Amino acid sequence: MPDTDLAPRRRGRPASTSPDGGAEVQSLDRAIHLLRILAEADGMSLTDVARRAELPASTTHRLLATLQKRQLVNHDAETGLWTVGLGLFRIGAAYLRIRKLPDIGRPVIRRLLHDADETVNLSMFDGAELVVVGQAEGHASVRAFFRLGQRLPLHATAAGKSILAAAGPAFRGALLAQVRYEPLGVRTHRTERALMDDIAQIIERGYAVDNEEHTTGMRAVAAAIYNEWREPIGAVSVSGPSGRMTDDRVARLGRLITAAADQMTRLYSGADETLPPDFATYR
Template sequence: MERENMVKSVSRALDIITLVSLKKGGLGVTEIANQIDINKSSVYRILSTLVQYGYIEQDSETGRYKLGYKFLEISSKLLESIDLRAEARPYLQELENLTNEVIHLVVYDQGEVVYIEKLEGNETLRMHSKVGKRAPMHCTSVGKAILAYLPTNVVVDILERKGMPMHTDKTISTKEELLQELVQIRKNGYAMDLEENEYGITCIAVPIFDHLGKVIAAASISGPTMRMTDERLSHLKSQMISMGNRISKRLGFESRIS
């Protein structure tokens, strides 16, 4: 019976926390009691305990209760512990199973992308990419997916420092043309590499955002151009955007790409 009462108290405390979190200006004891059908004395006792531990605080002027800074402390620890590769892997595997193509996960570092995950798929495809290898941003779908969400001055600085070497005759080689494409990528929510990095290989990529809304990574599907037809790419776009959204959400980002 004691255990049952304890579980009930915890359940009520969580209900109160949820209720308080929904009201920016906080709630009073009576309002809480009315909304979750608990008597005021019980609500007050639970609130007092939550205040004691920092999960709830009381506004000294209004007397209303609102979320305490303890939640901020806990959430920051959670965010610090999030492992991008581990969080993304189930979604990358899902995409690999669906397409049988090569799947990449990269992070942005010092004006380049670094491959941190590569799933090979079941189809035969020879690519230069491998985990730990760096690649340019201007001619890869993952690089362009990240560039599109960086400030323009940062993009220009990267292009000026790294240059825009031609990897194939389809590589975008002027800053103006690339900046125009980045605008389109932001509108579409995905980026393409149409044999711009390697001949015979077409890629589609989406950006991945952290809890602050900052672009930190990108994921892509790569396949031979003969398999990556316009029809197939059109079908893959929505799946890629959905995957990018889901990974970003796991990192604490409120989705804005659709």
């Protein structure tokens, strides 16, 4: 009686045994590489593109011609230069429609919670205030807490002050004109002069500190998050009781928070699609 193979059949196309995943995958990878090269320049000759890609000119031309059919690249017959095309803009515009900072920032704030061991908040700029849109809560019995959706003032929070420091002079002036300087904590800034002195220090060191300005007994560190036009859209912050947030620890957290904000800026703006590094490197 012949042997019968009772193993279930696998569905779908068999996996490629080629080391590079197959010719089709290799061509796709090369085409994406060409798009990245063109995206960094205002126009490049075929020779320059091929040299940067480390590919033969014939292969480079074949890939560019295919991309041109899909309007992903353009070729100027008069100058001979290749540039990114309108089709690539449409793809990028689709990302702009669907991107959401809370989703993009989730892995970053989780990593930051692990490295900072204090509550991490993600807030977005809305009018003359901030709105808390994401949070990774610390595990200590005494910890800082903001509820999701809570609105925060610009003048009395580390996140808000980081936005003011990141804004251009004209925009900052418009925002400051709306500040009412309401006392919230024992050290809330009560005048524009005091706030501007603080903003100057924030610009110099790269991150903001809330020293019991929003809530008595609590301190926070924050840095602004930018869009692709280098406009502040939000901030990431770490907050905790003043007893744990010593000056030395605030300085260490400042390095962590700026690294996290920079990573979220890259992810949001599309400049970097990689997940965050271990922020402990920046301690």
